Amino acid sequence: xxxxxxxxxxxxxxxxxxxxxxxxxxxxxxxxxxxxxxxxxxxxxxxxxxxxxxxxxxxxxxxxxxxxxxxxxxxxxxxxxxxxxxxxxxxxxxxxxxxxxxxxxxxxxxxxxxxxxxxxxxxxxxxxxxxxxxxxxxxxxxxxxxxxxxxxxxxxxxxxxxxxxxxxxxxxxxxxxxxxxxxxxxxxxxxxxxxxxxxxxxxxxxxxxxxxxxxxxxxxxxxxxxxxxxxxxxxxxxxxxxxxxxxxxxxxxxxxxxxxxxxxxxxxxxxxxxxxxxxxxxxxxxxxxxxxxxxxxxxxxxxxxxxxxxxxxxxxxxxxxxxxxxxxxxxxxxxxxxxxxxxxxxxxxxxxxxxxxxxxxxxxxxxxxxxxxxxxxxxxxxxxxxxxxxxxxxxxxxxxxxxxxxxxxxxxxxxxxxxxxxxxxxxxxxxxxxxxxxxxxxxxxxxxxxxxxxxxxxxxxxxxxxxxxxxxxxxxxxxxxxxxxxxxxxxxxxxxxxxxxxxxxxxxxxxxxxxxxxxxxxxxxxxxxxxxxxxxxxxxxxxxxxxxxxxxxxxxxxxxxxxxxxxxxxxxxxxxxxxxxxxxxxxxxxxxxxxxxxxxxxxxxxxxxxxxxxxxxxxxxxxxxxxxxxxxxxxxxxxxxxxxxxxxxxxxxxxxxxxxxxxxxxxxxxxxxxxxxxxxxxxxxxxxxxxxxxxxxxxxxxxxxxxxxxxxxxxxxxxxxxxxxxxxxxxxxxxxxxxxxxxxxxxxxxxxxxxxxxxxxxxxxxxxxxxxxxxxxxxxxxxxxxxxxxxxxxxxxxxxxxxxxxxxxxxxxxxxxxxxxxxxxxxxxxxxxxxxxxxxxxxxxxxxxxxxxxxxxxxxxxxxxxxxxxxxxxxxxxxxxxxxxxxxxxxxxxxxxxxxxxxxxxxxxxxxxxxxxxxxxxxxxxxxxxxxxxxxxxxxxxxxxxxxxxxxxxxxxxxxxxxxxxxxxxxxxxxxxxxxxxxxxxxxxxx
Numbered sequence: 001x002x003x004x005x006x007x008x009x010x011x012x013x014x015x016x017x018x019x020x021x022x023x024x025x026x027x028x029x030x031x032x033x034x035x036x037x038x039x040x041x042x043x044x045x046x047x048x049x050x051x052x053x054x055x056x057x058x059x060x061x062x063x064x065x066x067x068x069x070x071x072x073x074x075x076x077x078x079x080x081x082x083x084x085x086x087x088x089x090x091x092x093x094x095x096x097x098x099x100x101x102x103x104x105x106x107x108x109x110x111x112x113x114x115x116x117x118x119x120x121x122x123x124x125x126x127x128x129x130x131x132x133x134x135x136x137x138x139x140x141x142x143x144x145x146x147x148x149x150x151x152x153x154x155x156x157x158x159x160x161x162x163x164x165x166x167x168x169x170x171x172x173x174x175x176x177x178x179x180x181x182x183x184x185x186x187x188x189x190x191x192x193x194x195x196x197x198x199x200x201x202x203x204x205x206x207x208x209x210x211x212x213x214x215x216x217x218x219x220x221x222x223x224x225x226x227x228x229x230x231x232x233x234x235x236x237x238x239x240x241x242x243x244x245x246x247x248x249x250x251x252x253x254x255x256x257x258x259x260x261x262x263x264x265x266x267x268x269x270x271x272x273x274x275x276x277x278x279x280x281x282x283x284x285x286x287x288x289x290x291x292x293x294x295x296x297x298x299x300x301x302x303x304x305x306x307x308x309x310x311x312x313x314x315x316x317x318x319x320x321x322x323x324x325x326x327x328x329x330x331x332x333x334x335x336x337x338x339x340x341x342x343x344x345x346x347x348x349x350x351x352x353x354x355x356x357x358x359x360x361x362x363x364x365x366x367x368x369x370x371x372x373x374x375x376x377x378x379x380x381x382x383x384x385x386x387x388x389x390x391x392x393x394x395x396x397x398x399x400x401x402x403x404x405x406x407x408x409x410x411x412x413x414x415x416x417x418x419x420x421x422x423x424x425x426x427x428x429x430x431x432x433x434x435x436x437x438x439x440x441x442x443x444x445x446x447x448x449x450x451x452x453x454x455x456x457x458x459x460x461x462x463x464x465x466x467x468x469x470x471x472x473x474x475x476x477x478x479x480x481x482x483x484x485x486x487x488x489x490x491x492x493x494x495x496x497x498x499x500x501x502x503x504x505x506x507x508x509x510x511x512x513x514x515x516x517x518x519x520x521x522x523x524x525x526x527x528x529x530x531x532x533x534x535x536x537x538x539x540x541x542x543x544x545x546x547x548x549x550x551x552x553x554x555x556x557x558x559x560x561x562x563x564x565x566x567x568x569x570x571x572x573x574x575x576x577x578x579x580x581x582x583x584x585x586x587x588x589x590x591x592x593x594x595x596x597x598x599x600x601x602x603x604x605x606x607x608x609x610x611x612x613x614x615x616x617x618x619x620x621x622x623x624x625x626x627x628x629x630x631x632x633x634x635x636x637x638x639x640x641x642x643x644x645x646x647x648x649x650x651x652x653x654x655x656x657x658x659x660x661x662x663x664x665x666x667x668x669x670x671x672x673x674x675x676x677x678x679x680x681x682x683x684x685x686x687x688x689x690x691x692x693x694x695x696x697x698x699x700x701x702x703x704x705x706x707x708x709x710x711x712x713x714x715x716x717x718x719x720x721x722x723x724x725x726x727x728x729x730x731x732x733x734x735x736x737x738x739x740x741x742x743x744x745x746x747x748x749x750x751x752x753x754x755x756x757x758x759x760x761x762x763x764x765x766x767x768x769x770x771x772x773x774x775x776x777x778x779x780x781x782x783x784x785x786x787x788x789x790x791x792x793x794x795x796x797x798x799x800x801x802x803x804x805x806x807x808x809x810x811x812x813x814x815x816x817x818x819x820x821x822x823x824x825x826x827x828x829x830x831x832x833x834x835x836x837x838x839x840x841x842x843x844x845x846x847x848x849x850x851x852x853x854x855x856x857x858x859x860x861x862x863x864x865x866x867x868x869x870x871x872x873x874x875x876x877x878x879x880x881x882x883x884x885x886x887x888x889x890x891x892x893x894x895x896x897x898x899x900x901x902x903x904x905x906x907x908x909x910x911x912x913x914x915x916x917x918x919x920x921x922x923x924x925x926x927x928x929x930x931x932x933x934x935x936x937x938x939x940x941x942x943x944x945x946x947x948x949x950x951x952x953x954x955x956x957x958x959x960x961x962x963x964x965x966x967x968x969x970x971x972x973x974x975x976x977x978x979x980x981x982x983x984x985x986x987x988x989x990x991x
Contacts, residue, residue, distance in 0.1 A: 006092035011117045014070055016077040017084035028080075039068055041491075089120050104581070131175045138168045139180060145187050155195060162191050250946055250958030252922040252929035258282070260289040260297055264312040268319045279327045280878075281950075283334075284885045286320050287341045291385050298348045306356045310349055310524040314565060317345040318531050325536075331878055333710070336375040336626050339536070340382060343367065343389050346532055350396070353525040359423075360522070363404045363416055365396040366529050366617065369715070371537060374626045376710040378762070379834075380769040383712075383721075390715045406526070409603060409614045411507040417514035418507050420522075431502070431513045434559055438501050442595055445498040452495050453588045459490050493587035499577040500598045501555035512602060515550055515570050517561045527567045530606060530616065537620045543610035546571035547579075553600070554578065568613065571605035626711075628703035631871060634660035635700035638671050642704050645678040652676060666693050674704060681708040682726040682736075685763070689739045696743070696756040699872040705759050709766045727770040733780045740764065741787055744794070751798035751825060757791050758828045758876070764788055768835050788832045795829035796850050799857065800908075820873060823861040826854035827876040834883045842887075848894055848901025853908040855884065855952030860909075864969035884950050888928060891949050895919055895930060902930065902947065906954065910961075916942060 022028055048062035093113070098106040120133045145161045169176060169184050227234075262270050263286055274282040301309045321342050328334035346367060354360045372390050377383050406416040413419070421427045463486040471477040478484055502509040550570040551560050555578075577583055577599045585593050604613035627643040630636050637658040641647060652672030659668040670693035674684045685708060688694050694701045713723030726732045740760050747753035764784050802822040809815050833842065833851060842848065858880060866874050895902055898918070907913045914935040922929040928950035936942040946955040954961070968974055 006094055008090060009093050010088045010090050011121065012086070012088065014074045015084040015086050016074055016081045018077060018081035022080050035073065039073075044068065087124065089117070089124060091117070091120075131172060134168065134172055135176060135180060138165060138172065138176065138184065141165050141168065142180075142184050142187050145191065149187070149191055149194065155198060158191050158195060162188050250944075250955055252927055252931075252946060252948075254923055254927050257926050258285050258289070260293045263289065263316055263320075264297070264309075266308065266312060266315070268315045271316065271319055271323075275323050275327075279323070280881055281885060283320070283324050283327060283338075284882065286316070287337055288885075290341050290344050291381060294344055294348050298351050301352060303356065306352045307520040310352055310521040311565065313345050313349040313352070314524040314528045314531075317342050317349075317528050320345075321531070321536055328878075329874075330625065330629075331875060332626050332628055333376050333875070334878060334882075336377055336710075337382060339371065339622060339626070340375055340377070340385055340389065342532055342536065343371070344385060346528055347389060347392050349525055349528050353521045356521050357420070357519065359416070359419055360406070360525075361396070361399050362401050363406045364400045365393060366405070366407065366533060367393060368620060369393045369397070371620065371622060373712055373714050374623045375712045376626055376707065377712055378710045378766040378769055383769055386712055387715070387719060387721075391719065394715075407604065407613045407617070411505065411511055413507065415507060415511065417511040420519070421510040421514050427510075427513050427517060430517055430559060431509065434501055434513070434556070438555075442498050442500075445495075445594060446591060449495055449589060449591065449594050452493065456490060456493055456587045459486055459493075463487055463490065494584040495587055495589060495594060496584050497577050497582065497594050497596050499555065499596050501553075503598050503600070503602070508602065512550070512556070512570060516556060516559050518563070518566070520563060523563050523566050523568075527565055530567060530608070533620055534606065534609060534611075534616050537622050538616070539619065539621075541609065541611050541616070544612065545610065546573050546605060547575050548572055548600070549605060549607070550602070567606060567608045569605055569607055570602040572600040572602050574599055574601045576600050628707055629871075630700050630703065633700070634663035635671070635698070636660070638668070638700070638704075641672040641675060642700075642707055645675045645681070647672065647676050649673055649676050667695060670694055671701070671704060675708055678713055678723045679725070681723060682732070685709070686732070686736050686739060689736075689743055692743075696747075696759055697753050699755055699870075702755050702759045702762075702872070706762055709763055724770075727767060730780055733767055733770070734783070736763070736767065737780065737783050737787060741790075744787065744790055748794050751801060751821065754795065754798065754821065754825045754828050755872075757795050758831065761788065761791055761828065761831050761834075764791075765831075765835050788835070792829055792832040792850060795825055795832075796854070798825050799829055799854060803857070803909075819861045820869075823858050824873055824876050826857040826861075827880045830854045830858075830880055830883060831876075833887065834879070842890060842894060845899050845901035845904060848891070848899050849904035849908060851887075851891070852902055852905035852947070852949065852952070855880075855949070856905065856909050856947075856954050857952075859952035859954075860963050865975075881951075884952075888950060892921070892925070892928075895949070896921065906945070906947070909954070914940070919947075922946070 046065040046068055048059040048064065050059040091113075094108065096108055116137075119136065123132045123136060141161075142165055145158075145165055148157060148161055165184055166188060169181060258270065258274060265271075271282065271286070274285075298309075321338060324334070324338040324341075328338060350360075350365060369390055372386055372393075375386060377386055404414060404416075408415065411418070421431075463483055466483040466486065468483050469477045469481040502512055548571065551557055551562055553576070555576075577596050580599070582596075582599075605611070606613055606616055609616070623643060630639050630642060637660060641652065649672075652669055655672070656665060656668065659665055670688055670691070674688060674694075675681055676684075685705060694704075696702070711723070713721060716722050720728075740763060743756065744760055747756045764787055768781065768784050799822065802818055802825060806815060806818045806822055809818060830851060833847075842851070858877070862877060863869065866877065869877070902919050903913075903915050907915070914937065916935040917933045919930045919932045921927055922931050928948050930947050930949060932945045932947075934940075934943045934945065943957050946958070947953070959965075963969075964974075
């Protein structure tokens with residue numbers, strides 16, 4: 001029963017008038033007294049009960065139903081009397097119940113209610129006046145307030161006491177006696193005066209300021225700087241004689257290229273150490289090794305080794321993706337490769353687990369193919385990976401039975417855990433062991449119950465035969481009374497209940513046993529699936545806190561086998577009987593009250609996110625992570641048209657009000673139309689290149705075209721990329737290349753059009769990644785390669801021009817702008833090599849010269865901290881790093897074959913370079929450093945050169961030339977003194 005506000009009750013309850021001659025009968029009085037005493041002790045069937053897990057238990061937190069008094073006793077009294085018509089009072093009762101992690105709740109005192117009812121009914125019978133009871137209660141509370149004032153009680157007690165009596169006086173109004181009003185007013189005034197005095201004391205303490213004595217300060221001593229140990233250094237600096245700097249030796253760092261076996265370890269130590277040392281390179285190696293060798297590695301795993309192999313795959317997928325999200329810093333291209341790699345690792349794990357547990361193929365793989373549609377991929381090796389992954393996921397979904405999921409909350413014969421249990425002899429043996437131990441414990445509990453019931457009966461007999469002990473004055477000596485002690489002992493006799501460890505339902509019991517000893521390979525599959533879908537692809541959910549999880553259950557924990565990497569377990573919001581206030585029942589009791597069913601209601605629970613499994617896969621969305629994001633500026637309102645393809649042309653036209661004042665309406669509409677209709681994207685790209693409605697030099701336009709060209713989209717049933725079917729048409733590709741050639745010719749000679757060249761390079765490289773047949777694609781491939789050579793030659797001429805401008809500029813702001821353009825243009829120039837047939841574009845020494853000289857220029861003009869750069873500059877640098885890692889083996893082979901491009905590259909950035917000895921590799925084949933010695937001539941000693949072909953670092957005698965070392969630039973003092981300042985320690989021309 002529930003009520004809003006106060007509960008209105010009338011007192012007294014049923015009233016029966018008994019004649020005096022009956023009430024004065026000693027036998028009647030004795031029986032009435034005995035009845036009331038027994039009703040005070042015996043609950044009978046009026047005690048409240050509750051039903052939990054199929055068992056009925058007494059609910060001692062609720063109040064006993066009063067029917068044995070209000071109905072039985074009044075019915076008996078009606079036999080000797082008659083109902084009485086008496087005056088009743090009405091009270092509004094606030095029956096508050098306060099409870100928090102306690103055995104019994106707090107309730108308002110029932111004794112205080114009886115006292116108030118007795119006072120009010122007594123005063124009402126005297127009929128002095130209508131408000132006599134309220135006046136008396138005001139008088140009584142005023143006396144309490146005066147006593148609280150005398151005992152110097154706390155401020156909050158005094159405050160609510162004043163509020164209480166003031167409210168009662170206000171309610172009485174003019175009906176209150178004058179003397180009573182004056183007394184209450186005096187009490188309230190006294191309390192308010194005391195509270196004001198206490199507040200003034202607090203204010204006075206806080207008003208005192210800390211001691212300030214300037215005369216005690218020694219300014220001279222505190223401001224004098226002493227350099228007691230710097231005399232020798234200062235003398236050397238001031239002297240006119242300077243010693244020649246000592247020659248430094250440089251030992252190149254060996255970058256070990258790891259294999260898949262190195263990364264797939266049981267502890268993940270190799271990956272963690274490698275990532276800490278070389279974050280980006282380590283992630284690239286993982287992606288490369290997984291794409292090239294994961295299928296071969298899976299095929300070589302024996303059935304007996306599937307458990308350990310599953311642990312390695314789960315650990316690598318989790319460690320790699322966690323590190324990649326931190327390192328890639330929301331770069332959508334890198335994040336897309338990360339998602340693709342994680343899905344490939346998951347597929348490898350799924351293949352192993354389905355080989356070990358074939359019935360898993362009947363259940364949904366949970367990973368939707370729609371995740372692959374969001375990825376940004378434009379290189380052929382990644383597109384091939386994505387195609388194979390999509391085919392596998394499609395086949396898994398097709399083979400799964402409709403509606404079957406291993407994460408379903410349904411507990412029936414089709415549940416994966418139940419089916420696995422029915423075929424597993426080890427799990428059935430485990431359940432038999434649990435039931436055997438439970439039966440033995442229950443038998444012991446029943447013996448204890450019989451013993452306790454017998455003892456209770458014996459004590460009751462002793463109490464019935466004994467009498468109360470009286471003191472010398474005839475009063476009850478409670479402390480020495482043996483009968484009272486026996487009654488107290490009887491009253492306190494309880495027994496703990498026994499709770500059955502497993503659910504009564506056979507399917508739910510099978511699920512619990514399955515989780516107690518979950519197969520290791522399936523456990524890893526489940527953890528990896530949750531990591532991929534929940535940790536990476538879902539937004540955070542509100543965590544929940546179950547009362548208990550499986551491993552904390554005292555009855556089941558001895559049988560629980562916990563895997564250190566497991567994250568899915570069973571949890572229950574309902575308490576077990578042994579952890580609730582039902583854990584004990586009073587003696588005497590019965591077997592039904594002591595031996596109870598399991599009170600737990602288990603469900604699958606993710607311990608990492610503290611969520612129910614059924615609520616975990618609510619919304620899987622990675623579109624934001626795999627999309628470019630437009631920064632502040634005129635294009636910022638067009639993000640939805642870049643990220644999505646669901647809008648129509650009419651939607652764009654209706655949104656013209658969102659057009660920024662710095663953006664033309666024609667470009668706003670052209671930008672929004674380009675991705676309106678996923679199958680029309682490439683046709684729209686061709687149209688916009690011809691129409692020239694977009695500002696191709698803008699970063700935002702490049703992002704739009706890169707998103708349209710790179711997003712994978714859905715696959716057809718025969719494996720075609722639906723959004724990119726035009727690239728399979730030779731006539732379309734020819735038209736696209738022709739328009740791009742016209743665009744390149746139009747922007748040639750203007751180095752401000754670097755982003756236009758970047759867009760052209762990206763579109764051509766995406767075109768070359770198509771799966772066009774050789775007969776139709778030979779001419780197109782040749783035309784594309786020639787276009788890339790044209791772009792490379794033009795952008796390299798811009799690099800040379802910008803180098804000259806940077807060298808001759810003295811203005812710091814102009815220098816920073818030119819340095820940024822030089823770095824970005826060099827990266828765009830190098831991006832023309834990022835194709836499959838890189839050997840076609842790396843034939844001559846001039847090609848190698850451009851590739852290496854631009855790498856050196858990028859390295860010399862890149863700050864130590866990339867977070868100071870714009871989003872597009874960071875994107876270009878990260879693309880360039882990926883290109884360097886990919887071309888590493890080809891460049892190594894080209895230099896070792898004697899290609900003179902490396903000398904031309906050094907000569908390009910260092911005009912006074914004197915070619916000396918041949919370049920050779922430093923150390924093993926895994927080293928990216930090459931070394932040479934300059935030619936000795938009159939007045940010039942030979943110098944040792946080192947060039948890192950991976951990152952473009954060029955060292956002369958072991959030192960950087962042209963920029964400060966990164967160790968200095970990254971120092972906190974340097975960034976504080978020189979924020980956003982370009983520091984050149986020595987120009988290349990003067991070396």
